[in-house]
Amino acid sequence: MSDRLLVVLEDSPLTAAADEEIQRVSGTRGPMDSLFSIDAERISHGAVVCYADIVFHASVLQTLLASAGDICIVADRAWLKLWECRFDSILDDAETFRARGTSILEIGDRAQEVNEIEAQFIGMMKLSPQGFATLRALHEPGDDSTRLLSRAVRAGVPVQACFIEGRWCEVDSPSDVAAYEQALGGPEIWSHDWRTC
Template sequence: MKAIILAAGQGTRLRPLTDDRPKCMVEYKGKSIITTILETMHNCGIEDIAIVGGYKIDVLKEYLKDQTIVFFENKEYEKTNMVSTFFCAEEWMDDDLIISYADIMYTDSLLQKVLSEPSPISTSVDLEWLELWKCRMDNPLADAETMKLDDFGNIVELGKKPKSYDEIHGQYMGLIKIKKELIGEIVEFYATLSRDAMYDGKSFTQMYMTSFLQMIIDHIMPIKAVLVHGGWIEIDCVQDMESEMFIP
């Protein structure tokens, strides 16, 4: 098992905390986000870890100099998004993979549940997302995205603008597992996508991860939802730093 942590973004909504460091180095309850992620991965037996950096990558490398981390760089971080960042580490994709956003923290038990899912591709889905979102914002529906599951626990739609809470069966977190046998097909599929097309209103380089996952669902195979009940938090703005929803 290998892990890729996507940490290229600028974290503009966390300024001024990110003026001199990448978003994943911001501290939550006295510990940096990236330290918490790495500790969780180590606790679950994941030692082969790569980080795709971009903004302030040299600061991050210095911060983690005592750890055995493979670094990749998204030099175009200012004008790209998660999918472009992910494929900067394409040469690392030769084993079962855990892909994690760098602004989320999750418990050991949550990560272990994702690791235990046997499906070729899966992602964690929080069934209790609304409680967390109510703590973060006044109107959760305005920020939320669709997440529709079928009767077999597969995701059939995600990442769209919901019209009601009925279209949100859970919350996509940004924690994905892909088994080795599927990686080659996904890489080849990505290579066939038009660089000139628009994807949910975004250019190829600015494509959202949810848009890419939806295309995998539509063209390759279903994505299994690993259902969880809390046990994680996203740090996206200064207000999130005050949340008591997650204690690492």
């Protein structure tokens, strides 16, 4: 059986029943700072890191768990359909992403054109203990995940993409919820519907 670890911010309203599996983290400058402040021995079998603002179909996690590599990130090739639903100006948010096969060549820079973007990182990754140690060594205070992943790629660290085609959403605002309700209420099956079989 693998270890389970949940890292939460100090003010999280989680129940005391789960306290033995929770390492509370406070006083950090963001999610990556929180992640790398935990005790490495707590993830001796590796870890799945997932943003709290995404919803996804179980198959997304299953695909990630079946992937190989010390650092594997989930990347959506059907990202444009989701960004068109969420943003008036897609390039204000979308970041560069290029890969050869599953090996990431570039991630996280500001894109000038949509054709610079082969996929988008969804906020979910799998780290082996070695992958965790590698990213921890490259981490700088205040890093967000794509900045850290970009630094790793530029340093020659193998970062693998686990590609999906939709079936997830990111919820950052009430307008996201409204956009998803509209997309889900249409006559056609929506590519990013996380609920379907």
